Amino acid sequence: xxxxxxxxxxxxxxxxxxxxxxxxxxxxxxxxxxxxxxxxxxxxxxxxxxxxxxxxxxxxxxxxxxxxxxxxxxxxxxxxxxxxxxxxxxxxxxxxxxxxxxxxxxxxxxxxxxxxxxxxxxxxxxxxxxxxxxxxxxxxxxxxxxxxxxxxxx
Numbered sequence: 808x809x810x811x812x813x814x815x816x817x818x819x820x821x822x823x824x825x826x827x828x829x830x831x832x833x834x835x836x837x838x839x840x841x842x843x844x845x846x847x848x849x850x851x852x853x854x855x856x857x858x859x860x861x862x863x864x865x866x867x868x869x870x871x872x873x874x875x876x877x878x879x880x881x882x883x884x885x886x887x888x889x890x891x892x893x894x895x896x897x898x899x900x901x902x903x904x905x906x907x908x909x910x911x912x913x914x915x916x917x918x919x920x921x922x923x924x925x926x927x928x929x930x931x932x933x934x935x936x937x938x939x940x941x942x943x944x945x946x947x948x949x950x951x952x953x954x955x956x957x958x959x960x961x
Contacts, residue, residue, distance in 0.1 A: 843875070846952045850937050854882050854947040858890050858939050865894070865950070866933040870958025874925040877952050879906045879935075880917045885944030886910055892950050893936045894920060896927055905938070910945075929958070 827833075846866040852858060858881065879892035891905035903921040912918065927933075935950050 842870075842956045842958075844954050844956065846933070846954075847949070848935055848951075849947070849949050850935065852948055856946060858937060858942045858945050858948045860937060860939050862934055862936040864932060865935045866952055866954065868927050868929055868931045868933075868954070868956065870929050870956040872927055872954050872956035872958075874901065874922050874927070875953040875955055877902070877906075877920040877922060877950070878917045879908065879920070879948070879950035880912070880915060881908050881945050882947030882949070883914050883945060884908065884910045884912050884916075885942060885946070887941050887943035888945040889940040890942060890945065890948065891936075891938045891940075892920075892948070893938070894922075894950075894952065895934045895936060896924065896931050898934070901925070905936075906950075908948075910943075927954075 844866070848863055848865050850861045850863050852861075877894045881888070881890065888908065888910040890908050892908070893900050893905035894902055901922055901924040903923045906918050906920050908918060933952060937948055
């Protein structure tokens with residue numbers, strides 16, 4: 808069996824699927840991998856629905872990890888629109904400020920939030936709150952949360 812001491816630098820693409828054994832005994836344990844999750848929500852609205860205030864559960868952590876990105880938008884931004892999407896962990900916002908979508912955004916434009924508290928613990932509960940100042944012609948709110956967990960999914 809070969810051994811290496813020190814650091815190995817490999818060129819991008821130098822290890823592919825064909826280099827991994829298909830034998831169950833050789834499988835990499837899930838505990839040695841990071842797991843990404845993507846939670847999506849329409850906050851209970853259909854694509855053509857006018858946004859109304861809502862707060863929905865988006866994600867429950869199955870282990871410690873961190874937020875990669877939270878983003879939101881509207882299918883149609885309308886003519887006089889101002890809606891906010893806020894991501895909360897256990898009832899407290901984790902954003903520097905909510906994502907504000909207005910009629911100056913383009914239809915289906917995805918806007919990323921600035922996350923100020925990205926880390927989370929096992930069983931933390933994430934909710935998304937939609938607040939509406941005006942929604943003339945606006946339709947179909949949507950959001951997504953992408954996370955990275957360092958534990959085995961349960």
